Amino acid sequence: MPNIQxxxxxxxxxxxxAAGGTVIHRLHPAAKMLSALFFIVTVVSFDRYAVLSxxxxxxxxxxxxxxSETPHLMMFKRFFAALPFCLFAGIANVIFExxxxxxxxxxxxxxxxxxxxxxxFRTYLCVMAVLILIATTPVMEITGQLRRVRVPAxxxxxxxxxYRYTGVLLEEAAFMHTAYSLRGRSQxxxxxxxxxxxxxxxxxxxxxxxxxxxxxxxxxxxxxREFHARERKFTARDMVFAAMVFSFCVFFxxxxxxxxxxxxxxx
Amino acid sequence: xxxxxxxxxxxxxxxxxxxxxxxxxxxxxxxxKDALCEKKVPIMGVAGAFVFAGQMINFTxxxxxxxGHIGGGILLAGLIGGPAxxxxxxxxxxxxxxxxxxxxxxxxxxxxxxxxxxxxxxxxPLLFKRITGKGLNYKSITAASIISVVAGLQIxxxxxxxxxxxxxxxxxxxxxxxxxxxxIHFAIGIAEGIVTxxxxxxxxxxxxxxxxxTSNSTRIGSxxxxxxxxxxxxxxxxxxxxxxxxxxxxxxxxxEWSMERAAGTAELEAEGTAFNTAAAIQExxxxxxxxxxxxxxxxxxxxxxxxxxxxxxxxxLVLAGGTGFIISRIKSGKGRTA
Numbered sequence: 001m002p003n004i005q006x007x008x009x010x011x012x013x014x015x016x017x018a019a020g021g022t023v024i025h026r027l028h029p030a031a032k033m034l035s036a037l038f039f040i041v042t043v044v045s046f047d048r049y050a051v052l053s054x055x056x057x058x059x060x061x062x063x064x065x066x067x068s069e070t071p072h073l074m075m076f077k078r079f080f081a082a083l084p085f086c087l088f089a090g091i092a093n094v095i096f097e098x099x100x101x102x103x104x105x106x107x108x109x110x111x112x113x114x115x116x117x118x119x120x121f122r123t124y125l126c127v128m129a130v131l132i133l134i135a136t137t138p139v140m141e142i143t144g145q146l147r148r149v150r151v152p153a154x155x156x157x158x159x160x161x162x163y164r165y166t167g168v169l170l171e172e173a174a175f176m177h178t179a180y181s182l183r184g185r186s187q188x189x190x191x192x193x194x195x196x197x198x199x200x201x202x203x204x205x206x207x208x209x210x211x212x213x214x215x216x217x218x219x220x221x222x223x224x225r226e227f228h229a230r231e232r233k234f235t236a237r238d239m240v241f242a243a244m245v246f247s248f249c250v251f252f253x254x255x256x257x258x259x260x261x262x263x264x265x266x267x
Numbered sequence: 268x269x270x271x272x273x274x275x276x277x278x279x280x281x282x283x284x285x286x287x288x289x290x291x292x293x294x295x296x297x298x299x300k301d302a303l304c305e306k307k308v309p310i311m312g313v314a315g316a317f318v319f320a321g322q323m324i325n326f327t328x329x330x331x332x333x334x335g336h337i338g339g340g341i342l343l344a345g346l347i348g349g350p351a352x353x354x355x356x357x358x359x360x361x362x363x364x365x366x367x368x369x370x371x372x373x374x375x376x377x378x379x380x381x382x383x384x385x386x387x388x389x390x391x392p393l394l395f396k397r398i399t400g401k402g403l404n405y406k407s408i409t410a411a412s413i414i415s416v417v418a419g420l421q422i423x424x425x426x427x428x429x430x431x432x433x434x435x436x437x438x439x440x441x442x443x444x445x446x447x448x449x450x451i452h453f454a455i456g457i458a459e460g461i462v463t464x465x466x467x468x469x470x471x472x473x474x475x476x477x478x479x480x481t482s483n484s485t486r487i488g489s490x491x492x493x494x495x496x497x498x499x500x501x502x503x504x505x506x507x508x509x510x511x512x513x514x515x516x517x518x519x520x521x522x523e524w525s526m527e528r529a530a531g532t533a534e535l536e537a538e539g540t541a542f543n544t545a546a547a548i549q550e551x552x553x554x555x556x557x558x559x560x561x562x563x564x565x566x567x568x569x570x571x572x573x574x575x576x577x578x579x580x581x582x583x584l585v586l587a588g589g590t591g592f593i594i595s596r597i598k599s600g601k602g603r604t605a
Contacts, residue, residue: 062591161312196465
């Protein structure tokens with residue numbers, strides 16, 4: 001089933017990328033997490049026609065992807081996952097906001113169209129910020145940071161285990177799906193009347209595996225406790241990175257880029 | 268039903284973050300009290316991976332030509348209990364957000380609330396457990412599953428509508444939005460409810476101990492009054508939403524508010540003739556005064572400035588792309604010489 005195989009591939013590709021050793025990879029996870037969050041909050045704080053004011057924010061993904069040697073095309077494909085609902089809201093704006101914003105060579109562009117473009121652009125920026133974070137930071141570093149800020153051990157361990165076993169169970173589901181397809185008639189998905197026993201079977205396999213996992217963990221001395229992740233120094237380099245991202249965001253949030261462009265156009 | 272970052276405002280995102288964080292903290296505390304807590308965590312981890320895998324498998328809905336997949340909230344709550352299911356769904360949503368761009372980082376609070384808190388902490392104890400309370404059999408499991416999944420999806424979809432409209436990113440009228448969202452999610456709910464019921468009945472038949480242990484272990488009604496949970500959530504929502512709305516009304520956004528707190532002023536004041544000239548130019552020529560286009564109904568701005576704006580925007584994008592390209596070239600050049 002291509003859907004499942006793609007998902008497994010997705011996880012492993014990002015994990016491989018995160019294992020890199022570029023200047024961005026070496027930054028403290030807290031610096032990258034806070035910067036990504038601050039960037040997203042700044043981007044979504046613009047109003048819904050601010051497409052021009054948002055353009056300088058492309059520098060963030062462009063520069064970070066180049067510095068971290070992350071392939072853009074691969075990341076761009078994932079942007080489509082976030083699209084359906086945004087397109088729905090954006091197209092609704094095109095229908096409901098028909099008043100003209102400006103006309104260009106006889107072509108009138110409505111406010112709705114501008115808000116659709118802004119929404120898509122905003123989606124692109126936010127998706128890229130998250131993907132760059134995960135493509136440059138190993139999951140264990142992120143969960144280590146969560147432990148350092150005292151997120152309960154139960155939740156962090158649960159997250160780590162879900163992440164680790166997602167690939168395993170996706171493969172299990174793919175095996176079952178292949179077996180079903182080979183026995184059944186050629187069809188796209190599983191018939192709804194078979195889905196209950198299919199999912200039920202997967203549940204039982206998962207629970208059996210969970211029992212074995214728990215037994216194996218116990219054999220190796222597992223005990224759920226609040227342990228503190230290895231301290232990692234927040235160096236001057238991390239500080240400079242975070243300060244640069246923060247000031248970049250604040251600067252372009254305050255200074256209207258279209259005014260600068262128009263001023264330049266007048267000269 | 269996953270909401271993206273671009274669909275919400277910082278105020279709505281933070282308010283729902285606070286509510287979901289409170290719900291996750293509550294569930295964590297609840298699990299910790301369980302004597303089998305240590306054993307439950309690996310089971311929950313694998314159950315999370317199961318939900319993930321389950322959501323990837325599409326089933327064909329007869330006579331419609333369309334397909335659906337399981338959502339997992341009620342199914343998981345039926346297997347491992349409400350609070351544990353909320354933690355698992357939250358972990359799954361975080362992975363979907365980080366690795367698959369499915370739902371945003373700022374929108375995570377909204378997504379956990381719509382798809383986790385509603386089915387696991389409200390619908391499961393209030394509907395599912397009440398219906399199956401008199402005895403676990405195929406009839407009660409089927410009725411409970413369908414009713415709970417439909418109710419959970421309806422309330423969740425309504426949450427999406429409210430959160431999107433409160434964020435002000437769409438012009439879609441409330442009635443039209445509701446008329447689009449609710450019937451679609453009703454149909455999805457029926458199909459998903461039937462599959463959830465069939466899966467739970469299968470497990471009940473093959474391993475009755477799984478469902479029975481869940482059904483007996485978490486008697487929510489007696490140990491934790493649901494009114495208390497509701498009360499805390501209402502207080503958290505009203506407080507966060509109210510506080511943020513207060514700042515949002517007096518200041519255009521939270522960022523400017525924080526600027527005001529940090530710098531003593533909402534706008535960075537720059538002095539000097541160059542800045543004054545720039546400000547004057549901005550006032551007379553701004554393509555989008557105060558970050559928006561000229562008001563609707565007014566004369567459209569001069570074509571010259573419009574073209575300049577668009578060309579400038581495209582140039583900025585090219586410049587950003589070019590910077591990235593140059594850095595990549597320099598880095599790959601270095602790699603070759605090394």
